[in-house]
Amino acid sequence: MKRTWLILLGGLVAGCVAYAGIYLRTTSAQRSMEQSTRPELAWLKKEYHLTDAQFAQVVQLHDAYHPKCAEMCRRIDEQNAKIQQLLAATNAVTPEIEQALAGAARLRTQCESAMLQHFYEVSRVMPPEQGKRYLAWVQQETLLPGQMVPVGPGKGMTHR
């Protein structure tokens, strides 16, 4: 009877140990990325096979771009609030509304140009094939038409 219990429990223990071992192994990279201060950039390093030097350059570019991005974000919100205010005040397309919409379009062009500029800079730091892959992905996620949908007043835009 002792032998039977030993086999029964041994099988269960072997199953549990195998589960834990393979789970910890498959999630080890993810856990180490979670430990990093900016996991989204750590993910970029892993996904596009960057060396430490390349990654350091990408981080530098990212840090330089971030304040510009935040400023654009502020201007977009300001422009959206202005448009909403104008739209709420009338039921016709006034010259002010046309002007505000044109301003929003200009702002979008500026934002997209700045984004594209940043993407090109980042892709140039990467190995050529990875750079191409990065550009294709990031352009698909940000610049291609039909990606942006409004989510409500004062909330800016979000990804579909």
Place this chain on the structure above:
Amino acid sequence: MNENQPFEKDEALSKLLKTWKPEAQLPPRFQEAVWNRISCADAARTLTLWRAIGVWFEKTFSRPSLAISYVAVLLFAGLGAGYWRGEGKTAQAASEWRTRYVQAVDPYQMPRN
């Protein structure tokens, strides 16, 4: 009892029985004792089932091939489940980080306060 007894005799017995009132008292905690016996009988039946399962396992695992197969099946099930769960978790985290990266570089997708 003879089945050919006259019916009148049965009737007389019935009447007599109806007049009989037993004076003997039930022993103390009679009901509790009855319930105890019922639960003991249930436990004995369960024990028998466990014993039967134990005997089946003992008999099955006495064959080394079956014992090894049992351990191997649990081992591979554990490996498969761990791999599947780990991959799922990794894919979920990667998806989250992709979104966070895009939100960090695209002012139109940046989360607002």
